[in-house]
Amino acid sequence: MIEGFLSLYIFMLAAFVGYEVISRVPVILHTPLMSGSNFVHGIVLVGAMVALGHAETGLEITIGFVAVVLGAGNAVGGYFVTVRMLEMFQESKKGQ
Amino acid sequence: MGFLIETSYLLTAVVFILGLKRMSHPRTAPAGIVWAGVGMLVASLFTFLHPSIVANYGLMVLAIGIGGAIAWYTAMQVPMTDMPQMIAIYNGMGGGAAGAIAATELLKEHFRIEPDQQLATVQAAIEAGADLDIVQDFVLHAGGTSGLVLFLAMLGAIIGTISFSGSIVAYAKLEGKLEGAIRLPSHQLINAVLFSVVVVLGVIIVSSSEPVPLLLILFFVLALVFGVMMTLPIGGADMPVVISLFNAFTGLAVAFEGFALNNSAMIIAGTVVGAAGTLLTQLMAKAMNRPISNILFSSWSAMGGPAMEVTGTMKAIDPQDAAVQMCYASKVIIVPGYGLAVAQAQHKIWEMSELLIERGVDVKFAIHPVAGRMPGHMNVLLAEAGVPYDLIFDLDEINNEFETTDVALVIGANDVVNPAAKTDPNSPIYGMPILNVDEAKNALVVKRGQGKGFSGIENHLFFLDNTRMVYGDGQKVASELIAAIKEF
Numbered sequence: 001m002i003e004g005f006l007s008l009y010i011f012m013l014a015a016f017v018g019y020e021v022i023s024r025v026p027v028i029l030h031t032p033l034m035s036g037s038n039f040v041h042g043i044v045l046v047g048a049m050v051a052l053g054h055a056e057t058g059l060e061i062t063i064g065f066v067a068v069v070l071g072a073g074n075a076v077g078g079y080f081v082t083v084r085m086l087e088m089f090q091e092s093k094k095g096q
Numbered sequence: 097m098g099f100l101i102e103t104s105y106l107l108t109a110v111v112f113i114l115g116l117k118r119m120s121h122p123r124t125a126p127a128g129i130v131w132a133g134v135g136m137l138v139a140s141l142f143t144f145l146h147p148s149i150v151a152n153y154g155l156m157v158l159a160i161g162i163g164g165a166i167a168w169y170t171a172m173q174v175p176m177t178d179m180p181q182m183i184a185i186y187n188g189m190g191g192g193a194a195g196a197i198a199a200t201e202l203l204k205e206h207f208r209i210e211p212d213q214q215l216a217t218v219q220a221a222i223e224a225g226a227d228l229d230i231v232q233d234f235v236l237h238a239g240g241t242s243g244l245v246l247f248l249a250m251l252g253a254i255i256g257t258i259s260f261s262g263s264i265v266a267y268a269k270l271e272g273k274l275e276g277a278i279r280l281p282s283h284q285l286i287n288a289v290l291f292s293v294v295v296v297l298g299v300i301i302v303s304s305s306e307p308v309p310l311l312l313i314l315f316f317v318l319a320l321v322f323g324v325m326m327t328l329p330i331g332g333a334d335m336p337v338v339i340s341l342f343n344a345f346t347g348l349a350v351a352f353e354g355f356a357l358n359n360s361a362m363i364i365a366g367t368v369v370g371a372a373g374t375l376l377t378q379l380m381a382k383a384m385n386r387p388i389s390n391i392l393f394s395s396w397s398a399m400g401g402p403a404m405e406v407t408g409t410m411k412a413i414d415p416q417d418a419a420v421q422m423c424y425a426s427k428v429i430i431v432p433g434y435g436l437a438v439a440q441a442q443h444k445i446w447e448m449s450e451l452l453i454e455r456g457v458d459v460k461f462a463i464h465p466v467a468g469r470m471p472g473h474m475n476v477l478l479a480e481a482g483v484p485y486d487l488i489f490d491l492d493e494i495n496n497e498f499e500t501t502d503v504a505l506v507i508g509a510n511d512v513v514n515p516a517a518k519t520d521p522n523s524p525i526y527g528m529p530i531l532n533v534d535e536a537k538n539a540l541v542v543k544r545g546q547g548k549g550f551s552g553i554e555n556h557l558f559f560l561d562n563t564r565m566v567y568g569d570g571q572k573v574a575s576e577l578i579a580a581i582k583e584f
Contacts, residue, residue, distance in 0.1 A: 007358075011367050031471060031476045032476070034340060036129055039133075039186075040116065040347075049140065055152060057203075063200050068160060071190065073167040074189040079136070084171070086126045086129060091122075
């Protein structure tokens with residue numbers, strides 16, 4: 001019971017952290033931020049690997065396999081899209 | 097082994113948060129995403145050592161290879177104008193993965209073992225000389241049978257699955273494969289019933305003593321259908337809100353599956369994204385001055401009374417005269433909208449701006465929070481064209497500068513510059529904060545034709561005395577403006 005509550009505390013604190021960190025991001029960076037946070041929930045890949053790693057029946061293995069494909073797609077796609085966008089932002093020469 | 101993995105997850109959570117924190121400035125952001133990337137790599141490599149992973153290593157590597165290769169290829173190919181739909185698709189994949197994880201976990205019997213049986217099984221296993229890791233894993237999972245955890249896994253399944261199918265519909269809409277808002281008769285009633293059935297099925301599944309595959313399949317199919325039904329009636333202009341909402345959904349789903357798998361990295365990363373996505377969604381809705389429920393559940397046309405009569409006429413000007421007007425100006429503000437993306441005119445517009453800057457004109461770009469198809473979409477397109485970010489301003493920063501502006505050049509934007517939002521209480525967009533282009537000394541509007549545009553709302557700006565319309569495709573007009581400025 002206590003351990004369950006511990007997880008809930010993690011949940012609550014992480015929610016505050018997310019809210020605080022993001023509220024400081026300027027509008028100009030909202031798209032990279034969204035795709036960056038999109039990349040971050042690609043951590044679902046780790047869970048998908050665990051799901052596939054202890055799958056036993058054919059059905060479980062199939063679903064687990066799909067989960068890993070989707071999770072990897074989320075992480076890899078989210079990463080490269082974000083990097084590409086952020087590379088484009090530059091200051092004007094007179095500002096330097 | 098468990099210690100090593102937990103340490104790697106802890107580290108990953110730290111770099112994720114630090115990486116997102118670096119997103120607060122364009123200068124620090126590129127390093128931020130690389131940090132987060134390293135974290136992801138470390139976490140996924142260490143996961144291969146996870147005690148719960150006992151088989152299917154080959155399949156795992158194959159799956160990562162397939163998913164990664166497809167995503168890498170598409171991510172490198174996609175043009176900046178199509179970024180919103182690509183992000184929607186990657187987000188949907190994450191939601192789908194969370195749903196699939198839930199499916200495998202809800203299928204597993206050892207989730208539902210009673211405490212006495214647990215004890216007996218563990219004792220038997222130890223007597224038989226089982227590996228302690230396996231016993232530990234069993235206890236972790238069987239111990240997690242608490243109603244709360246199962247319930248969260250089921251909730252994550254619903255949210256993730258909705259995000260999956262909803263994102264695919266959002267993708268199809270943004271890609272132009274699905275036109276307009278599609279709604280059935282009493283659409284919201286059907287949706288409410290559908291959603292209730294999904295929730296009831298979910299509760300039955302988590303409270304039944306053993307898994308019922310048929311119920312599970314029905315549960316997931318209906319959740320998929322609900323995701324589609326929920327997104328179908330929402331129009332293209334509202335997509336920034338929808339994409340950011342689904343991003344929050346996937347984050348939450350990942351966090352809930354993290355509870356089910358007892359995985360702190362997933363709980364923390366998922367929750368942070370869930371909170372971030374919620375905040376972004378709120379910001380978008382605020383920028384449209386509409387509650388989120390209104391964006392999701394009703395259409396614009398369903399609101400308000402008869403629109404205010406517009407007086408005056410639209411007055412056309414040719415690009416040459418428009419160019420002269422800008423050359424004589426001391427200050428020009430350019431207001432881009434989604435039409436700029438459609439016409440792919442961002443490069444030409446920046447070329448034109450550079451010519452004006454060389455002539456000593458003060459050129460700035462003003463961006464409305466919901467211009468484009470995702471939050472900040474216009475900023476990315478302008479950055480792609482090479483516009484330095486210190487020339488780009490958002491609504492709050494620049495709105496009181498329009499009074500002192502000689503020429504405001506509107507290209508491809510419509511509702512976000514419509515003064516009816518300030519003057520006509522019957523207008524569907526009444527109360528939405530707009531860019532005060534109507535206060536500029538002169539307004540030039542680049543527009544393809546005389547039509548009302550995407551939302552079907554008459555734009556009062558076009559009829560003002562100091563507004564001139566430059567008709568034509570955005571890119572073509574920009575080229576003509578460039579030629580005229582060069583000759584001037």
